[in-house]
Amino acid sequence: MKREEADLTEAEMQKSGIAIPEPDVAEDLEDLALGDDYALNPEYVEMVIDAADRGDGERLRELVGALHPADVADLMGFLTADYREEVIPHLAPESLAEVISELEDNLREEVLEATPSATLARALEELDSDDAADVVDYLEDEKREQVLAAMDESDRAAIETSLSYAEETAGRLMQREVLAAPQFWTVGQTIDHIRSAGDELPELFFDIYVIDPSFKPVGAIPASTLLRAKRGANLVEIMEPVTEITTDMDQEEVAYIFDKYHLISAPVIDPGGRLVGQITVDDIVGVIQEESEEDILALAGVGDAGRDAGVLDAARSRLPWLVVNTITAALAASVIGAFQAEIGKLVTLAILMPVVASLGGNAGTQTLAVAVRALASRELNAANAVRIVMREMSVGLINGVALAAIMALAVFAVFHDGMLCLTIALALVINLFMASLAGILVPLALDRLGRDPAVSSSVFVTFVTDFMGFLSFLGLAAIILL
Amino acid sequence: MKREEADLTEAEMQKSGIAIPEPDVAEDLEDLALGDDYALNPEYVEMVIDAADRGDGERLRELVGALHPADVADLMGFLTADYREEVIPHLAPESLAEVISELEDNLREEVLEATPSATLARALEELDSDDAADVVDYLEDEKREQVLAAMDESDRAAIETSLSYAEETAGRLMQREVLAAPQFWTVGQTIDHIRSAGDELPELFFDIYVIDPSFKPVGAIPASTLLRAKRGANLVEIMEPVTEITTDMDQEEVAYIFDKYHLISAPVIDPGGRLVGQITVDDIVGVIQEESEEDILALAGVGDAGRDAGVLDAARSRLPWLVVNTITAALAASVIGAFQAEIGKLVTLAILMPVVASLGGNAGTQTLAVAVRALASRELNAANAVRIVMREMSVGLINGVALAAIMALAVFAVFHDGMLCLTIALALVINLFMASLAGILVPLALDRLGRDPAVSSSVFVTFVTDFMGFLSFLGLAAIILL
Numbered sequence: 001m002k003r004e005e006a007d008l009t010e011a012e013m014q015k016s017g018i019a020i021p022e023p024d025v026a027e028d029l030e031d032l033a034l035g036d037d038y039a040l041n042p043e044y045v046e047m048v049i050d051a052a053d054r055g056d057g058e059r060l061r062e063l064v065g066a067l068h069p070a071d072v073a074d075l076m077g078f079l080t081a082d083y084r085e086e087v088i089p090h091l092a093p094e095s096l097a098e099v100i101s102e103l104e105d106n107l108r109e110e111v112l113e114a115t116p117s118a119t120l121a122r123a124l125e126e127l128d129s130d131d132a133a134d135v136v137d138y139l140e141d142e143k144r145e146q147v148l149a150a151m152d153e154s155d156r157a158a159i160e161t162s163l164s165y166a167e168e169t170a171g172r173l174m175q176r177e178v179l180a181a182p183q184f185w186t187v188g189q190t191i192d193h194i195r196s197a198g199d200e201l202p203e204l205f206f207d208i209y210v211i212d213p214s215f216k217p218v219g220a221i222p223a224s225t226l227l228r229a230k231r232g233a234n235l236v237e238i239m240e241p242v243t244e245i246t247t248d249m250d251q252e253e254v255a256y257i258f259d260k261y262h263l264i265s266a267p268v269i270d271p272g273g274r275l276v277g278q279i280t281v282d283d284i285v286g287v288i289q290e291e292s293e294e295d296i297l298a299l300a301g302v303g304d305a306g307r308d309a310g311v312l313d314a315a316r317s318r319l320p321w322l323v324v325n326t327i328t329a330a331l332a333a334s335v336i337g338a339f340q341a342e343i344g345k346l347v348t349l350a351i352l353m354p355v356v357a358s359l360g361g362n363a364g365t366q367t368l369a370v371a372v373r374a375l376a377s378r379e380l381n382a383a384n385a386v387r388i389v390m391r392e393m394s395v396g397l398i399n400g401v402a403l404a405a406i407m408a409l410a411v412f413a414v415f416h417d418g419m420l421c422l423t424i425a426l427a428l429v430i431n432l433f434m435a436s437l438a439g440i441l442v443p444l445a446l447d448r449l450g451r452d453p454a455v456s457s458s459v460f461v462t463f464v465t466d467f468m469g470f471l472s473f474l475g476l477a478a479i480i481l482l
Numbered sequence: 483m484k485r486e487e488a489d490l491t492e493a494e495m496q497k498s499g500i501a502i503p504e505p506d507v508a509e510d511l512e513d514l515a516l517g518d519d520y521a522l523n524p525e526y527v528e529m530v531i532d533a534a535d536r537g538d539g540e541r542l543r544e545l546v547g548a549l550h551p552a553d554v555a556d557l558m559g560f561l562t563a564d565y566r567e568e569v570i571p572h573l574a575p576e577s578l579a580e581v582i583s584e585l586e587d588n589l590r591e592e593v594l595e596a597t598p599s600a601t602l603a604r605a606l607e608e609l610d611s612d613d614a615a616d617v618v619d620y621l622e623d624e625k626r627e628q629v630l631a632a633m634d635e636s637d638r639a640a641i642e643t644s645l646s647y648a649e650e651t652a653g654r655l656m657q658r659e660v661l662a663a664p665q666f667w668t669v670g671q672t673i674d675h676i677r678s679a680g681d682e683l684p685e686l687f688f689d690i691y692v693i694d695p696s697f698k699p700v701g702a703i704p705a706s707t708l709l710r711a712k713r714g715a716n717l718v719e720i721m722e723p724v725t726e727i728t729t730d731m732d733q734e735e736v737a738y739i740f741d742k743y744h745l746i747s748a749p750v751i752d753p754g755g756r757l758v759g760q761i762t763v764d765d766i767v768g769v770i771q772e773e774s775e776e777d778i779l780a781l782a783g784v785g786d787a788g789r790d791a792g793v794l795d796a797a798r799s800r801l802p803w804l805v806v807n808t809i810t811a812a813l814a815a816s817v818i819g820a821f822q823a824e825i826g827k828l829v830t831l832a833i834l835m836p837v838v839a840s841l842g843g844n845a846g847t848q849t850l851a852v853a854v855r856a857l858a859s860r861e862l863n864a865a866n867a868v869r870i871v872m873r874e875m876s877v878g879l880i881n882g883v884a885l886a887a888i889m890a891l892a893v894f895a896v897f898h899d900g901m902l903c904l905t906i907a908l909a910l911v912i913n914l915f916m917a918s919l920a921g922i923l924v925p926l927a928l929d930r931l932g933r934d935p936a937v938s939s940s941v942f943v944t945f946v947t948d949f950m951g952f953l954s955f956l957g958l959a960a961i962i963l964l
Contacts, residue, residue: 037735037738037860038735038738038739038742039860039863040863040865042863042864042865045865068743070742070743070744071742074860074861077861077866078863078865078866080869104861191709194709194710195709195710195712201710202706204704204706204707205706206688206705206706206746222686222705223688223704223705223706223709224684224686224687224688224705225686226709227673227676227677227705227708227709228676228677228683230677253519253520256519256520257520258767259767259768259771260520260552260553261550261552262552262764262767263764264688264746264763264764281746281763281764281767282744282745282746282763284767285740285741285744285763285766285767285770286741288767288770288771288774289741289770289774289859292770292771292774292775292777292778293774293855293859295774295778296774296777296778296781296851296854296855297851297852297855299778299781299782299851300781300847300848300850300851300852301844301847301848302848302851302852310873311873311876311877311880312880314852314873314874314877315876315877315880315881315884318845318848318877318881319881319884321844321848322841322844322845322848322881322884322885323885323888325840325841325844326837326841326885326888326889326892329836329837329840329841330837330892332836332840333833333834333836333837334833336832336833336836337833340829340830340832340833343825343829343832344826344829347822347825347826347832348822349832350818350822350825350829350831350832350835351815351816351818351819351822352815353832353836354811354814354815354818354835354836354839354948354952355808355811355812355815357836358807358811358814358944358948359804359807359808359811362783362803362804362807362944363800363804365782365783366782366783366784366800366803366804368782369778369779369781369782369784370779370782370784370796372778373775373778373779377771377775378519378521378556379556379559379586381521381522381524381560382524383522383524383527383560384559384560387562391792391793391796392796394793394797395793395796395797395800398793398794398797399797399800399801399804402797402801402804403804403805403808406805406808407808410808410812462840462844466836466840470836
């Protein structure tokens with residue numbers, strides 16, 4: 001299951017004159033490092049901690065050296081700050097940059113602080129411009145200047161340009177390294193250019209962009225198509241249409257386009273339409289993970305704080321929504337306050353009213369989750385909004401009636417009071433209907449106002465279902481029962 | 483912003499001897515079709531509906547022909563069933579397959595039913611084996627046999643093999659079309675093979691897999707590296723290590739590996755280690771979207787039913803969780819029932835108890851969302867579970883104290899009762915602590931048991947916070963106040 005070295009027979013070796021690769025001592029460690037699920041083994045983390053406790057630097061280098069940079073980043077997350085400090089100096093300089101770019105925000109800041117500016121500058125020169133800029137963005141002002149000053153002129157310029165674009169835009173996401181060919185070239189000319197250009201080209205590329213004299217992309221050719229084409233063929237004959245990304249496009253939108261059209265890479269153009277870089281799908285996979293995580297956390301009312309946030313940061317990221325919820329819960333409770341007299345006469349009302357509110361809250365959350373995901377994937381828009389709202393109202397009514405029937409039976413079994421059954425049944429139908437309505441209309445309205453529907457919808461919806469739950473049940477009780 | 487045709491000057495045309503491309507009549511329509519956000523314009527949907535109402539087949543063909551298959555699939559979602567039936571016959575046969583593979587489940591079934599078997603067989607032959615199998619999987623038994631019988635021998639075999647793997651595994655996700663080269667080949671031999679092999683190769687590929695005599699992948703070479711390498715170089719000299727996927731690996735795990743190691747494609751091996759196919763990143767983007775959607779919906783207690791589910795399907799997908807919630811809410815309400823006498827004496831308790839339960843519920847949901855996302859991204863596992871649980875308990879205590887202070891002040895302002903303030907403050911600290919504990923322990927326990935922590939955690943956590951909210955507040959009230 002692990003990466004393997006080429007396993008040639010000796011006969012083949014001789015035939016092809018290939019040097020036998022050095023035996024890889026890290027091989028066994030690599031097998032130990034990852035579980036069947038490709039997550040870091042807890043035992044391996046223990047081995048690192050043991051080596052650090054013994055102060056065995058050689059063993060540490062061996063253990064860390066056997067890991068892919070992404071796994072070293074994972075390892076960092078599983079260690080406490082003290083052990084991280086022990087491990088960092090044992091990272092090979094060439095993998096340091098990659099580890100840093102894989103780290104989660106909070107850890108990244110810590111590791112950056114602990115690394116000397118000159119070491120950082122060398123490490124960053126190894127990265128693509130987008131990843132390097134992403135790292136530099138996390139540096140404190142003073143250190144940032146030191147690091148940039150210690151870098152190559154051209155690498156510095158690339159990073160500074162990248163940072164000039166707003167966060168979470170295509171400009172930030174793109175790498176400047178891109179392979180472009182003039183539209184009058186043939187396949188042969190292009191391949192010769194690629195062979196001779198060497199280091200100026202991106203290390204890895206998927207599409208060659210065909211550009212016109214004003215540097216505007218007019219088409220794209222996948223590397224595999226170029227490999228397959230006849231040398232004499234003109235680029236314009238084999239090129240495919242391109243979907244261009246503008247530098248100011250939001251990264252969520254870029255991800256949507258990549259997903260929709262199954263893109264592997266796309267050219268990025270400036271406002272003048274000129275090719276200035278490219279975005280590749282591996283960056284997009286990260287964006288999609290990030291955006292969907294943001295949606296899950298936002299729906300639950302959690303602000304921005306990573307896994308490795310300290311206790312105080314984590315608490316602070318969640319308090320605002322709880323405070324807002326205190327206010328809405330107090331408002332909903334004021335409805336109960338208005339019916340104190342009724343509750344005093346019939347305490348059973350106090351027992352049943354949270355059930356009505358709770359079921360409404362859950363039905364509202366369901367509709368909300370469906371609406372937020374449909375909006376995020378652009379499956380819900382003006383063209384079908386009315387139809388979807390109608391459907392959600394129908395779903396609310398149907399499930400309201402179903403739950404009303406169940407609750408009515410249960411309440412009759414316990415309290416033997418037909419009118420009480422009627423009251424809670426009617427209240428449930430009303431509240432589930434209102435829950436569905438709020439669950440679909442609130443995110444639609446926020447989206448129409450240009451706000452992220454995942455961020456504050458839950459507060460509104462829960463307030464509606466609590467408020468209406470208490471009001472419908474206690475109000476109906478006041479009319480029917482008392 | 484839209485795909486453009488090559489925009490050559492006439493002089494260049496003459497120089498390079500390229501035929502001037504036909505003017506594209508669809509160009510203007512394409513600009514009309516998509517908004518700035520690359521979503522289908524509602525006006526365009528209206529134009530389609532108008533054309534269908536007028537029975538203007540030519541205009542329909544024009545309108546639909548101007549769209550990318552992914553946009554036609556979107557269009558289908560915005561139309562009602564009647565209009566969909568009008569549109570389908572006007573789809574060009576070659577794009578029908580792609581449209582079908584882009585459609586959401588419910589719509590796909592409908593469109594497949596409406597399409598003759600012979601047409602379907604031709605259309606499916608155009609797709610990669612993974613996409614074709616995905617479509618065939620949706621056919622009713624009888625139609626499936628008809629379609630498979632009408633297909634090419636080799637295409638049929640590929641689809642049948644694909645369907646023999648379990649759903650949501652790598653075997654289903656992979657395409658059998660793959661480019662492999664023996665390890666003793668040179669770059670030149672490989673390129674010549676690619677040029678001469680033609681149709682047998684995948685239409686688009688990103689990596690060439692180097693295989694040993696027993697067909698085991700020993701390395702991979704990106705297409706761009708092959709383009710750049712010298713013809714005389716041996717493949718084993720320029721190849722990179724591969725991360726192999728086994729046919730039975732869960733698709734969520736495959737997505738994790740692609741994301742972690744930034745893969746573009748990966749070889750799939752059978753239990754004997756032989757190369758049997760490849761998975762490409764564009765399939766993974768779909769998987770990631772799907773899995774994160776599933777998590778959002780599962781956390782909200784929504785079962786499997788797409789956007790285009792009818793009212794009854796949608797209602798049915800949400801009812802089970804509501805019914806479970808009815809039971810847990812009733813259990814929580816039974817706590818209130820146990821304190822009827824206390825509430826009868828002091829109705830204020832009935833006003834304040836939902837606030838305690840509601841705030842606990844929200845704090846629990848926050849912790850739960852953080853835990854579910856950390857588990858999904860493997861950032862939370864045995865190596866750091868204890869530390870994260872300690873952190874969540876601390877967060878619960880800190881925010882519990884913060885909210886207790888706020889509520890105590892508010893309650894004092896309204897009710898002027900110091901002991902009531904003390905009661906609700908203590909109850910809030912207890913319930914927020916319990917909420918955090920449940921919010922982290924429940925998903926951890928489900929994960930340890932091999933269950934999806936997103937699916938049923940909310941029910942447990944909400945039950946704990948409701949139950950403990952009522953119990954702590956009413957219990958303390960009975961001790962302190964009465």
